[in-house]
Amino acid sequence: MPGTGSPSTSAALCIGLMSGTSLDGVDAVLALFGAQTFTPQSVLGHHHVPFPAELRAALLALQHSGPDELHRAALASTALAEVYASLIATLLRQTGKTAGEVLAVGAHGQTVRHRPELGYTLQLNAPARLAELCGITVVADFRSRDVAAGGQGAPLVPAFHADLFGDPTRHRAVLNIGGIANITDLPAGSGQAVRGWDTGPGNCLLDGWVQTHRQQAYDANGAWAASGRVQAVLLGSLLAEPWLQGPPPKSTGRDLFNMEWLAARLRTGGVLRPEDVQATLVEFTARCIARDIGRFCAGVEEVIVCGGGILNGHLMDRLATTLLNESSTPVALCSSADHGLPPDEVEALAFAWLAWRHMNDLPGNLPAVTGARGLRILGARYPA
Ligand SMILES: Nc1ncnc2c1ncn2[C@@H]1O[C@H](COP(=O)(O)OP(=O)(O)O)[C@@H](O)[C@H]1O
Numbered sequence: 001m002p003g004t005g006s007p008s009t010s011a012a013l014c015i016g017l018m019s020g021t022s023l024d025g026v027d028a029v030l031a032l033f034g035a036q037t038f039t040p041q042s043v044l045g046h047h048h049v050p051f052p053a054e055l056r057a058a059l060l061a062l063q064h065s066g067p068d069e070l071h072r073a074a075l076a077s078t079a080l081a082e083v084y085a086s087l088i089a090t091l092l093r094q095t096g097k098t099a100g101e102v103l104a105v106g107a108h109g110q111t112v113r114h115r116p117e118l119g120y121t122l123q124l125n126a127p128a129r130l131a132e133l134c135g136i137t138v139v140a141d142f143r144s145r146d147v148a149a150g151g152q153g154a155p156l157v158p159a160f161h162a163d164l165f166g167d168p169t170r171h172r173a174v175l176n177i178g179g180i181a182n183i184t185d186l187p188a189g190s191g192q193a194v195r196g197w198d199t200g201p202g203n204c205l206l207d208g209w210v211q212t213h214r215q216q217a218y219d220a221n222g223a224w225a226a227s228g229r230v231q232a233v234l235l236g237s238l239l240a241e242p243w244l245q246g247p248p249p250k251s252t253g254r255d256l257f258n259m260e261w262l263a264a265r266l267r268t269g270g271v272l273r274p275e276d277v278q279a280t281l282v283e284f285t286a287r288c289i290a291r292d293i294g295r296f297c298a299g300v301e302e303v304i305v306c307g308g309g310i311l312n313g314h315l316m317d318r319l320a321t322t323l324l325n326e327s328s329t330p331v332a333l334c335s336s337a338d339h340g341l342p343p344d345e346v347e348a349l350a351f352a353w354l355a356w357r358h359m360n361d362l363p364g365n366l367p368a369v370t371g372a373r374g375l376r377i378l379g380a381r382y383p384a
């Protein structure tokens with residue numbers, strides 16, 4: 001369980017800040033670690049702020065190379081630190097805690113490039129500035145060390161998922177549907193057998209298409225997609241993407257799954273109604289996830305879902321149906337809330353946990369998940 005520390009660790013408060021590939025905003029969680037057992041009451045507070053429109057646009061533009069991008073990246077990093085700091089101030093106010101009581105902030109930063117095959121992954125962040133602004137030690141740049149050790153640098157949440165949701169008798173998996181979707185496989189009493197990987201797109205293509213055609217940040221509850229019809233030829237061409245066929249360990253991002261990727265596959269068919277494309281994207285997303293569960297989580301009994309995709313009712317319906325086809329045994333789909341943790345708190349809590357691990361000189365990666373040569377202490381520390 002998170003917080004079940006080794007004898008040398010003591011109880012401490014940590015904050016986790018997560019802003020994922022959806023670019024919707026930042027989630028922050030304040031939690032107590034190092035106590036004997038973790039319960040939902042160990043999470044003392046959660047707060048979400050959407051990105052200001054200007055910063056979101058800047059971060060979105062930085063997903064691709066372009067003129068003056070180093071300068072724009074530096075400015076966006078500074079702006080991120082301001083957003084993070086004000087979020088931390090709100091969280092402290094809400095929970096009645098002071099900066100001096102918090103051991104560390106785990107700040108993931110905003111991924112703008114993820115190219116582990118080239119030896120790098122890049123999260124925009126300004127941890128020194130954040131430490132100045134909030135007066136708390138900041139741990140940042142969690143992924144680079146794993147990449148340096150030959151790993152994918154992602155996903156980093158499986159060790160935490162295992163701590164939180166692993167069960168001695170029940171084979172579970174944790175599915176996080178953010179911009180990209182990732183799975184953690186937790187066989188019963190798994191110990192070393194934990195595996196995790198990205199399955200492909202989560203919300204990123206759905207958000208991109210609805211933004212282009214309806215100027216909405218997301219397709220609320222998947223209602224627009226539900227009004228369209230799945231196009232078999234397009235679906236086939238999406239599912240043929242070579243990256244999807246490979247086995248774990250694997251990770252991906254907007255570097256691959258973006259609107260240009262979709263446009264290239266739309267060019268080969270006739271003109272389609274936008275709602276039919278959205279319906280097809282939902283089907284595609286559900287199939288990528290269900291296929292990987294069928295292929296790599298044989299015998300899983302329960303899939304615990306977190307991340308914003310759980311609020312897309314149509315996607316969840318399609319996922320339940322496709323899972324029936326892809327799995328040889330019945331699989332129960334449930335929300336992380338059924339296990340005491342709201343779905344929008346899980347990933348931010350994971351980065352609070354990773355900060356706590358760093359501060360206690362404990363490794364945060366799982367080599368079997370990322371492909372790294374060994375366990376590594378993740379992150380760099382910026383003292384208060
Ligand atoms: N009511 C909703 N209906 C459908 N999708 C939603 C809803 N609320 C949030 N989402 C989806 O969840 C995404 C945010 O999920 P999140 O877990 O924060 O992803 P990330 O970790 O990539 O930031 C939004 O971009 C959107 O696609």
Ligand SMILES: [Mg+2]
Nearest residue numbers: 020022024025
């Ligand atoms: Mg988010």
